Amino acid sequence: MTSSSSCSSSAAAASASSSTCLNNNNPLLESWTAQPFSLPPxxxxxxxxxxxxxxxGMEEHLKDLNGIVNNPDPPTFENVIVAYDRSGSIFDKVGGVFGNMCSSQNTPELQKIQTDMTPILSRYSSATYTLPGLFEKIQQVFENDQKGLSDEDRRLIERIHLDFTRAGAHFTAEKQKENADIQAKLASLITAFSQNVMKDEETYELVLKRDDLSGCPDSLIEAAKNAAEERNKEDDEYVITLSRSLVEPFLTFSDRRDLRKIAFEAWTTRGEMNPDRDNLKIATDILKLRQKQARLHGYKNFAEYQLVDRMAKTPEKVIELLENVWEKAKVSANQEREALEEFVKQSNDGKDDDDTHDIIENNLQAWDWRYYAEKVRIAKYDFDESLLKPYLSLDSVTNAVMAVSNKLFGLKYILREDITSYHESVKTYEVRNERDNDKLVALFLHDNYARPYKSGGAWMSEYRSQTKNLSDMAKEEYQGIPIVSNNNNFAKGRNTLLSFDDATTLFHEMGHAHHGMLSDCSYGRLSSTNVLRDFVELPSQLMEHWFEEPEVLKEYARHYETGEPVPDDLLNKMKTARSFNQGFATIEYTACALLDMLLHQVEDYDNFDISKFEREELDKVGMPQGVVMRHRPAHFLHLFASSGYAAGYYVYLWAEVLDADVYAAFEETGNVFDPNMAERVRKCVYSAGNTEAPDELFRKFRGRDPDIKYMLEKKSLVS
Structure with a gap:
């Protein structure tokens, strides 16, 4: 199904809303103007x-690009750069739905299409960067006198030129072919890696009876029962899946050490459960191809290639930050482990208990840590996290984050129950700005529950990104309004109650959503989350801070049955206990970030054993006993299900330096909702996109470079 040759090759005429040449029997290619807010049908x-x-979409995009190449007029910012940014509207429209469905509703039938299309889409992408004559025109504009252009215009030229050079547009034809082959192979491997993890998470189940759930709170028991019902188990059976919102609480509260071990070992071996789904081999093949890619560009390794376009710039700067935190966190984690082991000894009280005896003789194991940490938290701080969950229903936390959004930025969320989405559990909101005559800002899709065929974890994505660079006809359909989605994987129950960490995750993803919804950029290439990777987590992690504010919790953390606000005593205990176990949490993350950087600095992958490398490198840096990486290689989706976070998992810590510093600016005013500070953070963080270099945006907001001390204080790692 392609457009006829009589279709115009211009970007404006390529808009799906105007094209009568395309197959109108396909809803993806029809105009969506009849849909509410032009949402996908x-x-x-x-x-x-x-x-x-x-x-x-691919064919029409290439026509758009050929239109730029074949334009006889001298290359200018408008007829090359602006036209390029506006090109491919049909592909963007279709690809937005396809990409999101491959993450949120990836049925076996869609997985087959995804597998078939992945190498085709990769080669199409390579073709857009190596189209004869296109880069030459971009290069001319890049070298032209840019007098009269705005700073944002110049930034667009710079970023597009860099995109092309990093895609090999300047290579010889032979090297371009080699690079395209590498990218196509990588795309197929990345898809297989992701689908393998999804399959393991989809098929694994720990089937239990009610007596097996000793120690588990009612909310977890209810969620396990719901998981069993979804899997058509017997009436007296319960299921723990590999969804983080089920397995982590089970590891925290289950009295059954044998079952904790089974669950933990399954959780940490995702991606290597079945020899037919060997993600360790796939990961190694990905590393080899990335090394070839880096060498083509003249770099020793992939980490060097990747970090050129990051705030950090070099692997050495990243390692310096990680080691700074690692050594401090290692001391804390070892002290925490000793405290847990001492608790086990003290609580044994002379009993002849096999589990306790094993811990005393052989040290605390990874499947013990969360369980005994919770026991010590209760004993030391009199804080039982399970008592907090009834105040953190999904509805309450959602109301809280939307209220914070309103107080900071004037956004209000109108639930549209009349709008059909891709799954019955997805809620659709229209988002309006009360401070601008209720102007429509965005459409927001909230997809919160774990289910089969949905990727694990949590993420923000977009079906349509903000841009002002639209043809008149495209404006009619797109209306310049972004469609932003948040995906979480909470365990569904009659009353979905969240842990504090789950609630923080919801705030985190809403921070990303604000980056998309508040974007105010002229060009799509610079808008929304199209920023340097070590800046992209600033908006998300910054939003987390407001969830911990007592005034937010007192107002919105209400008991799901009685509506009573969370007691002050419980909040005070929680605040006192928050620094507890920070060493463990920091090590769990930082080990992943360190291994990521080390994996991508290997210069020879011949006979490479990734599991052996993991063991040896963690031994070298002194991985504390009883802690395992949060993401082991076979299921490390950040690294091997895309390239965005490869040699880049450090970005969460890098951004934590930024977000702690930015939030300190709010605290210094004496009002964490200070309107002037909120407006500054909107302009410099949430709305600016990539219109300026991120270090410049930070300086505009703070008046100086970031200071690491605020992050270290937040993590209780200050000496």
């Missing part, structure tokens, strides 16, 4: 629609 879209629609 989810109820009409079938899996078989994607392949032909993507083919049309």
């Amino acid at each position: 989810f109820e009409k879209i079938e899996v078989d629609h994607f392949k032909p629609a993507l083919e049309v």
Whole structure:
């Protein structure tokens, strides 16, 4: 299904809303103006629609680009750079739905399409960067006198030129082919890696009876029962899946050490459970190809290549930050382990208990840590986290984050129950700005529950990104309004109660959502989350701070049955206990970030054993006993399900330096909702996109470079 040759090759005429040349029987290619807010017609879209629609999108995009190349006028900012940024509207429209469905509703039928299309889409992407004559025109504009252009215009030229050079547009034809082959192979491997993890998470289940759930709070028992019902188990059975919102609470509260071990070992071996789904081999093949890619560009290793376009700039700067935190956190984690082991000894009280005896003789194991940490937290701080969960229902936390959004930025969220989404549990909101005559700002899709065929973890994505660079016809359909989605994987129950960490995750993803919803950029390439990777986590992690504010918790943390606010005594205990176990949490993360950097600095992967490398490198840096990496290589989706966070998992810690410093600016005013500070952070963080270099945006906000001390204080790692 392709457009006829009579279709115009211009970007404006390529808009799906105007094209009468395209197949109107495919809902992905039809105009969506009849839909509320031009949302995708989810109820009409079938899996078989994607392949032909993507083919049309690719063909029309290449026509757009050829139109730029064949324009006889001298290359200018408008007829090359602006036209390039505006090109490919049909592909963006179709690809936005396809990419999101491959994460949120990836049925076996769609996985087949994804597997088939992945190398095709990769080669299409390579073709857009190596189209004869296109880079030459971009290069001319890049070298032209840019007098009369705005700073944002110049930034767009710089970023597009860099995109092309990093994609090999300046290579010889032979090297371009080699690079395209590498990218196509990488795309297929990355897809297989992701699908393998999803399959392990989808198929694994620890089936239990009620007596096996000794020590587990009612909210976890209810969620395990719901998981069993979804899997058609017997009436007296319960299921623990590999969803983090089920397995982590089970490891925290279950009295059964044998079952904790089974659950933990399954959780930490995702991606290597079945020899037919060997993600360790796939990860190694990905590393080899990334090394070839880096060498093509003249770098020793992939980490060097990746970090050129990051705030950190070099692997050495990243390692310096990670080691600074690692050594401090290692001391804390070892002290925490000793405290847990001492608790086990003291609580044994002379009893002949096999589990206790084993811990005393052989040290605390990874499946013990969360369980005994919770016991010590209760004993030392009189804080039982399970008593907090009834005040953190999903509805309450959602109300809290939307209220924070309103107080900071004037956004209000109107639930549209009349709008059909891609799954019955997804809620759709129209988002309006009360401070601008209720102007429509965005459409927001909230997809909160774990389910089969949905990727694990939590993420923000977009079906449509903010841009002002639209043709008149495209404006009619797109309206310049972004469609932003948040995905979480909470365990669904009659009353979905969140842990404090889960609630923090919801705030985190809403921080990303604000980056998309508040974006105010002229060009799509610079808008929303299209920023340097070690800046992209600043908006998300910054939003987390407001959840911990007592005034927010007192107002919105209300008991799901009685509506009573969370007691002051419980909040005070929680605040006192928050620094507890920070060494463990920091080590769990930092080990992943260190291994990521080390993996991507290897210069020879011949006979490479990734599991052996993991063991040896963690031994070298002194991995504390009883702690395991939060993401082991076979299921490390950040590294091997895309390239964005490869040699880049450090970005969460880098951004934590930034977010702690930014939030300190709010605290220094004496009002964490200070309106002037909120407006500054909107302009410099949430709305600015990539219109300026991130270090400049930070200096605009803070008046100086970031200071690490605020992050160290937050983590209780200050000497």
